[in-house]
Amino acid sequence: MNKHILFTGGGSAGHVTVNTALIPHFEKEGWKVTYIGSEKGIEKEIITDQFPHIPYESISSGKLRRYFSWKNFTDPFRVMKGVMDALSVIRKTKPDIIFSKGGFVSVPVVMAAKMAKVPVAIHESDVTPGLANKLAVPFATKIFTTFPETVKSLPQDKSLCAGAIIREELFKGDTAEGKRLSGFYEEKPVLMIMGGSLGARKINEAVRGNLADLLTQFQIIHICGKGNIEEQYSQKGYKQYEFIKADLPHYLAMTDYVISRAGSNSIFEFLALKKPMLLIPLSREASRGDQILNANSFVGHGYAVKLEEEELTNESFMNKINKLKESQESILSSMKSGQKAYTIKDMYQELADMSK
Structure with missing residues (x-):
């Protein structure tokens, strides 16, 4: 039976x-x-x-x-x-x-x-x-x-x-298919921004406030949440999506860096896929503080860089992204030797x- x-x-x-x-x-x-x-x-x-x-x-x-x-x-x-x-x-x-x-x-x-x-x-x-x-x-x-x-x-x-x-399909992404879907064919690294299922207004604003600077360094996939696409920013190397479902493994396969909230499921998916991440956890005002603890744990294990939402400005955002790039090798090394x-x-x- x-x-x-x-x-x-x-x-x-x-x-x-x-x-x-x-x-x-x-x-x-x-x-x-x-x-x-x-x-x-x-x-x-x-x-x-x-x-x-x-x-x-x-x-x-x-x-x-x-x-x-x-x-x-x-x-x-x-x-x-x-x-x-x-x-x-x-x-x-x-x-x-x-x-x-x-x-x-x-x-x-x-x-x-x-x-x-x-x-x-x-x-x-x-x-x-x-x-x-x-x-x-x-x-x-x-x-x-x-x-x-x-x-x-x-x-x-x-x-x-x-x-x-971790969902098994996340490991089945194809970099070439991600590039085809996004139209990204430059040599620049790919930066993916995820603000959670609803998007994150402050993160979206920081990305768009620094867009010219960011585009000199990266090609950008911006998952900005329902109703948050702003067409006036659309340009070569910057693709906006409300959300990505079935094709997400392909986009992740070609991604070099991630900026994200610090919800547990997402950050462990990035860890499993070995994606260095900048975490901007939900503030204590907007949550019970669990995302801050999640982010602190990942910083402690050497998997991520963290920026508190209260400290998020255009300048602090760019500083942390530069730190993320500088820390890429040590983050990848920590991820490879972490607990299975x-x-x-x-x-x-x-x-x-x-x-x-």
Whole structure:
């Protein structure tokens, strides 16, 4: 009889990408796959788009806020309803194991799994666990972390560092195809700028404010986010995109340097592909500070140069890019000697063993 895995995680694309990397391998090994997410979260859009054949089960989920909101009084009831919804799905589908990537929708699923005595694996991307994963930890059978330092803040007997789980298609990029798609045929190095799924206004402004200078040194791929293309800047050697989906591996293959936010999934992808990076993490005002910790860890390991958003000016931006170029050799050397992450096959084997 086929084994069955239930995936959960959502609220942001980062809480789904590891799941989408693992799902094809489980299907290839003959497993049945079900996904639990929220009715209106980004996870529903991603999963139903990429895997329309997989059953998608929606449950109620509250948001656990760190600030005052009247919804804080009703959300615990939503979470409780979510636990009952998830328990109903688990009893109906009878999974052998549940894999949770975090986000608020995963909390009721992990709680319900404990009640149903189904083993649960959690994967934590950031240096410090997010609130949802903190709440889920007591109910988990095993916790996999991306950063080695995260294990220190978790129960030692059930935590281990697996590194980032990287989508296999990213390694299949073709430099020549990237050049054909972009029309870049000069000898200059290629600089890719990524501001996250929504783009990053301040990074976009810094790029355009220094464009003339940058174009003397680089050919530039600028992924600037939905609605952020500004046609007046279009010129030879500077290509703007709202986002790049299927062709991203080809663009990355020809890229020499990356400027990015410091979301865990993205920066570990750049690390796996050996791309020296300048990280401009989301500020503490705009986040819980996890991207700053992620960036600090990468700087500490010699993988990146960092620029705090509060210090971002046209001048500081160019200074850091010059530092990135100067540090290229030492960054590549650190990347080559760094800790090896689990492959998709390694993670599959861990989860298959847990399910027995």
